[in-house]
Amino acid sequence: MRIFSGIQPTGEKHFGNYSGGFRQYAATQEEGEAFFCIVDLHSITTAYEPKELHESTLDLAAILFATGLDPDRSTVFVQSHVTAHPEAAWLLSSVASYGQLGRMIQFKEKSERQEFVSAGLFTYPVLMAGDILLYQTDLVPIGDDQKQHLELARDIAERFNHRYGETFKVPEARVPETGGRIMDLQEPERKMSTTDSQAAGKVLITDPPDTIRKKLKSAVTDSGTDVRYAPEEKPGISNLLEIMSVATGEAIPELEARYDSGGYGPFKEDVAEAVVALLDPIRTRYEELRADEPELRGLLARGAEKARETAEPTLEQMYERMGFVRP
Numbered sequence: 566m567r568i569f570s571g572i573q574p575t576g577e578k579h580f581g582n583y584s585g586g587f588r589q590y591a592a593t594q595e596e597g598e599a600f601f602c603i604v605d606l607h608s609i610t611t612a613y614e615p616k617e618l619h620e621s622t623l624d625l626a627a628i629l630f631a632t633g634l635d636p637d638r639s640t641v642f643v644q645s646h647v648t649a650h651p652e653a654a655w656l657l658s659s660v661a662s663y664g665q666l667g668r669m670i671q672f673k674e675k676s677e678r679q680e681f682v683s684a685g686l687f688t689y690p691v692l693m694a695g696d697i698l699l700y701q702t703d704l705v706p707i708g709d710d711q712k713q714h715l716e717l718a719r720d721i722a723e724r725f726n727h728r729y730g731e732t733f734k735v736p737e738a739r740v741p742e743t744g745g746r747i748m749d750l751q752e753p754e755r756k757m758s759t760t761d762s763q764a765a766g767k768v769l770i771t772d773p774p775d776t777i778r779k780k781l782k783s784a785v786t787d788s789g790t791d792v793r794y795a796p797e798e799k800p801g802i803s804n805l806l807e808i809m810s811v812a813t814g815e816a817i818p819e820l821e822a823r824y825d826s827g828g829y830g831p832f833k834e835d836v837a838e839a840v841v842a843l844l845d846p847i848r849t850r851y852e853e854l855r856a857d858e859p860e861l862r863g864l865l866a867r868g869a870e871k872a873r874e875t876a877e878p879t880l881e882q883m884y885e886r887m888g889f890v891r892p
């Protein structure tokens with residue numbers, strides 16, 4: 566089975582990204598041949614700083630390896646290192662419909678928030694379709710917010726297969742059942758977000774232990790004193806239960822039973838220690854790898870090589886079926 570996912574490099578990665586993303590990637594690499602792509606070409610579709618793109622691309626590579634992706638097993642690479650991606654996107658833009666792209670929720674939401682709306686923001690899902698289809702992907706681990714883009718990739722694959730002959734596998738999405746909705750520590754009615762959460766509302770994967778303790782200690786809780794999972798009534802405590810469950814691997818009912826009536830204070834302290842225990846070794850590995858840029862770039866070069874070899878035959882087929890004269 567072929568697995569493919571893409572992750573944007575820009576923006577500091579937080580516990581919500583770990584829970585709904587990195588954690589799943591490391592687990593899925595056991596199930597088949599996995600490709601994880603740092604989608605730097607997607608990151609230029611909204612305003613960005615070139616320097617920050619550069620640093621965050623290397624940061625994300627180090628985070629992916631630190632959270633458990635094994636370079637001997639999974640292919641981790643940078644999208645712009647494999648030119649088949651933008652080539653496939655251009656070819657596929659001829660089978661993507663303008664109307665359907667205009668109905669993408671993410672495009673509508675993001676374009677409302679920008680004063681300059683780039684053409685790239687509009688065609689973003691076509692590049693994403695190319696990412697996935699080039700690898701004859703079976704399974705795409707994604708967040709809830711990317712389901713519509715995956716649907717579009719499936720439509721594009723089917724239209725291309727219909728017009729030019731069977732070329733692409735039609736991929737399936739996999740959305741995490743648990744841990745996909747970690748909420749902001751200060752505003753537990755909202756998702757923990759790279760762009761919308763304040764510093765105190767999100768635990769970064771690379772936060773040192775004392776910062777993690779401070780953030781969890783000041784996390785908003787709810788009225789009452791019982792530790793109970795009830796997202797509507799007790800969004801703050803429910804979120805902390807969810808976080809602790811992700812950090813320790815214990816089920817929420819077990820945690821409820823243990824902390825039942827012990828009060829919020831001791832519970833929050835234990836949540837903090839559980840998160841520290843999870844993230845501290847990750848941060849240590851991250852810092853080691855991030856400090857050794859030649860090593861990190863070497864791993865990415867290996868990934869790009871493998872990705873190129875895998876994507877090339879599909880791209881060649883696309884050109885041929887579409888009638889291009891090949892050099």
Ligand code: TRP
Pocket residue numbers: 569570571572573604607692693696697705706707708711714
């Ligand atoms: N659009 C995805 C996101 O923002 C990132 C992405 C790009 C992706 N290409 C992909 C995800 C291919 C899965 C497969 O999260």
